[in-house]
Amino acid sequence: MSEPVSDAASDDTDLDAPAEASLFEAPPLAEQERMVEAVLFASANPVSVAEMSGRMPHGCNAKAALEMLQKRYEGRGVRVVKIGEAWAIRTAPDLGFLMQKETVETRKLSRAAIETLAIVAYHQPCTRAEIEEIRGVSVSKGTIDQLLELEWIRFGRRRMTPGRPVTYVVTPSFLDHFGLESARDLPGVRELRAAGLLESRPMPGLDDEDSEDQDDLFEDES
Amino acid sequence: MSEPVSDAASDDTDLDAPAEASLFEAPPLAEQERMVEAVLFASANPVSVAEMSGRMPHGCNAKAALEMLQKRYEGRGVRVVKIGEAWAIRTAPDLGFLMQKETVETRKLSRAAIETLAIVAYHQPCTRAEIEEIRGVSVSKGTIDQLLELEWIRFGRRRMTPGRPVTYVVTPSFLDHFGLESARDLPGVRELRAAGLLESRPMPGLDDEDSEDQDDLFEDES
Amino acid sequence: MADPDQFEINDLLSVEERLAAEALIVDVEGYEGPLDLLLQLSRTQKVDLMKISILHLAQQYLIFVEKATELRIELAADYLVMAAWLAFLKSRLLLPPDPTDDGPSGAELAAHLAFQLQRLEAMREAAAKLMARDQKGRDFFVRGIPEEVARLRNVTYSASLLDLMQGYARVRTKDEFRPFVMDREAILSMEQALERLRGLIPYAVEWADLASYLPEGWELDPKKRRSATAATFAASLELAKQGQIEIRQSGTFARIEIKARTGR
Numbered sequence: 153m154s155e156p157v158s159d160a161a162s163d164d165t166d167l168d169a170p171a172e173a174s175l176f177e178a179p180p181l182a183e184q185e186r187m188v189e190a191v192l193f194a195s196a197n198p199v200s201v202a203e204m205s206g207r208m209p210h211g212c213n214a215k216a217a218l219e220m221l222q223k224r225y226e227g228r229g230v231r232v233v234k235i236g237e238a239w240a241i242r243t244a245p246d247l248g249f250l251m252q253k254e255t256v257e258t259r260k261l262s263r264a265a266i267e268t269l270a271i272v273a274y275h276q277p278c279t280r281a282e283i284e285e286i287r288g289v290s291v292s293k294g295t296i297d298q299l300l301e302l303e304w305i306r307f308g309r310r311r312m313t314p315g316r317p318v319t320y321v322v323t324p325s326f327l328d329h330f331g332l333e334s335a336r337d338l339p340g341v342r343e344l345r346a347a348g349l350l351e352s353r354p355m356p357g358l359d360d361e362d363s364e365d366q367d368d369l370f371e372d373e374s
Numbered sequence: 375m376s377e378p379v380s381d382a383a384s385d386d387t388d389l390d391a392p393a394e395a396s397l398f399e400a401p402p403l404a405e406q407e408r409m410v411e412a413v414l415f416a417s418a419n420p421v422s423v424a425e426m427s428g429r430m431p432h433g434c435n436a437k438a439a440l441e442m443l444q445k446r447y448e449g450r451g452v453r454v455v456k457i458g459e460a461w462a463i464r465t466a467p468d469l470g471f472l473m474q475k476e477t478v479e480t481r482k483l484s485r486a487a488i489e490t491l492a493i494v495a496y497h498q499p500c501t502r503a504e505i506e507e508i509r510g511v512s513v514s515k516g517t518i519d520q521l522l523e524l525e526w527i528r529f530g531r532r533r534m535t536p537g538r539p540v541t542y543v544v545t546p547s548f549l550d551h552f553g554l555e556s557a558r559d560l561p562g563v564r565e566l567r568a569a570g571l572l573e574s575r576p577m578p579g580l581d582d583e584d585s586e587d588q589d590d591l592f593e594d595e596s
Numbered sequence: 597m598a599d600p601d602q603f604e605i606n607d608l609l610s611v612e613e614r615l616a617a618e619a620l621i622v623d624v625e626g627y628e629g630p631l632d633l634l635l636q637l638s639r640t641q642k643v644d645l646m647k648i649s650i651l652h653l654a655q656q657y658l659i660f661v662e663k664a665t666e667l668r669i670e671l672a673a674d675y676l677v678m679a680a681w682l683a684f685l686k687s688r689l690l691l692p693p694d695p696t697d698d699g700p701s702g703a704e705l706a707a708h709l710a711f712q713l714q715r716l717e718a719m720r721e722a723a724a725k726l727m728a729r730d731q732k733g734r735d736f737f738v739r740g741i742p743e744e745v746a747r748l749r750n751v752t753y754s755a756s757l758l759d760l761m762q763g764y765a766r767v768r769t770k771d772e773f774r775p776f777v778m779d780r781e782a783i784l785s786m787e788q789a790l791e792r793l794r795g796l797i798p799y800a801v802e803w804a805d806l807a808s809y810l811p812e813g814w815e816l817d818p819k820k821r822r823s824a825t826a827a828t829f830a831a832s833l834e835l836a837k838q839g840q841i842e843i844r845q846s847g848t849f850a851r852i853e854i855k856a857r858t859g860r
Contacts, residue, residue: 186469188451190451190465190466193465194473194745208472242738243416244412247408248736250409250429251737254740266723274719287632287719288629288630288632288712330726339725339729341722348711349714349718415740418741480751481751481753483755485763488755491755491763492763493767495764510767552756552757560760
């Protein structure tokens with residue numbers, strides 16, 4: 153067993169030894185780029201790096217090939233975009249005017265739904281009570297349901313506070329819809345955080361006992 | 375209809391008439407190429423030159439742009455292909471293997487299938503009626519088909535009896551799977567009994583002896 | 597709620613503001629609750645929300661509620677709750693702080709309200725910016741002719757020689773034989789199990805669950821199964837000790853598997 157078998161050794165030696173050392177030779181990177189190109193073109197939904205690797209021959213470096221492909225398509229009519237941990241091809245936004253035919257008439261979202269979506273996106277994970285506190289009005293179940301149905305928000309972990317309320321977070325398809333790589337890329341998120349506007353601040357002593365309780369719980373949680 | 379309408383004619387005239395002659399200057403050809411790229415990508419159907427022209431700004435030469443795009447994609451992971459009079463983007467044929475995913479599932483053979491297989495193995499050549507007689511229940515066509523499909527049994531000669539029923543025999547790949555040289559290597563009934571797989575019913579009178587034996591054994595053991 | 601300061605407040609308001617307040621009353625339906633209304637009112641101050649006068653805002657709100665009452669517009673309870681709270685806030689802000697009161701100061705409460713308004717405003721702007729982004733299906737598009745991945749499912753069926761033999765035995769015992777059954781009690785002795793297992797070993801060329809070696813007819817009745825399992829397990833330990841079989845178990849409570857020790 154001291155003699156490494158060629159198969160097991162290939163992973164280690166790939167970096168220094170030439171590809172010929174490997175039992176199964178990985179295709180050249182240019183060929184790998186063709187492969188990720190074909191797979192991305194074929195799929196309407198983003199394809200994760202893991203899934204891509206799973207579909208490519210053994211020894212391929214999907215991530216490197218994807219990055220190469222992204223460069224190649226810069227400035228073209230379609231773009232290679234990263235959405236969370238997944239990749240997709242989308243048409244360049246400046247050419248949207250050509251696509252009237254493809255435009256899907258989306259249900260118009262109510263103001264309440266749009267604001268709720270924004271609050272979840274910027275404050276996630278976020279409970280219904282927190283959404284209501286920020287908006288100053290109660291949030292109807294229909295609004296949340298609509299966003300869940302659109303698959304723009306989903307349930308996150310329960311908050312470890314009394315009642316263990318559910319939280320909401322945004323989904324990869326939210327990111328895909330708004331062309332965001334991650335929630336960190338939301339417009340103005342850094343400025344809002346710096347201004348302290350993404351904090352949850354309890355009302356100073358409207359009800360002393362309550363707020364004390366809450367402080368305790370917050371401490372427990374952390 | 376004999377008089378071509380200006381719109382339809384544009385395809386022909388664009389080639390000779392310079393773009394400057396048009397009231398609205400057509401975008402540069404590179405830009406037109408981006409446009410056809412985006413449209414071909416997003417369209418749910420192959421797009422004809424006429425349709426493409428109709429969607430592009432006035433003065434564009436869809437055909438030239440499509441041909442340019444086709445050249446650009448030569449040797450790439452996807453190709454621009456002409457299907458009849460329409461154009462589309464398609465996966466390069468050599469990468470078709472990426473569009474399928476093979477999963478291998480191992481399932482246990484059903485009890486009915488095992489019993490049927492066993493009967494064929496021990497009694498070959500064996501008709502369906504005989505299998506049913508031995509099992510005491512009818513054998514579904516699905517069970518036989520499954521064993522045929524697995525290539526563990528195959529049709530033997532027809533039996534020279536009324537109705538000339540087909541018989542089944544086991545195949546070399548059955549022997550291979552079960553590690554047998556020939557069907558004669560299957561343990562015989564006597565061996566099965568010796569192996570404890572077949573136990574004859576103890577005679578009613580022997581019950582006492584048996585239990586004595588057993589007591590002895592227990593004593594031996596302790 | 598009869599406010600002695602009311603005239604004074606009215607005097608503080610410009611004509612423009614009063615008109616705005618009246619317009620608001622007509623539109624009361626258009627507001628999404630007190631906080632939304634406060635945000636709209638604060639806009640009439642035409643200053644940055646950071647510099648807003650909460651005292652002034654509280655006055656504007658109270659006037660709004662007052663007018664609504666005059667016009668017999670029914671206000672939802674939360675508007676009235678906010679009015680009461682703002683009246684309280686106003687008194688805190690106007691009166692010198694009471695040293696015996698250890699509640700939050702008027703300034704703290706005002707700061708919190710200002711924070712809430714700023715936060716709501718910020719979220720509205722963020723929502724507008726979000727919706728102004730390029731959107732899928734409107735500005736950019738996905739593949740029109742997706743090629744779904746064809747999943748080829750290859751099912752391989754497995755059966756071992758032991759399965760086959762047991763299957764045949766099962767069939768054959770229906771007439772000539774019947775499964776071995778201890779008629780007296782649901783107890784299988786270890787010796788019996790040992791006997792049984794010894795006979796089976798030559799066929800145990802592959803790893804197989806110990807449970808599959810239980811005698812026919814012993815698997816269904818829980819009592820019998822327990823006894824047969826214990827006896828077969830003890831017998832397998834004995835055979836392992838004798839070097840005839842190998843035993844393995846991948847973890848606690850995992851299946852116990854045995855196979856003949858191959859001398860080959």
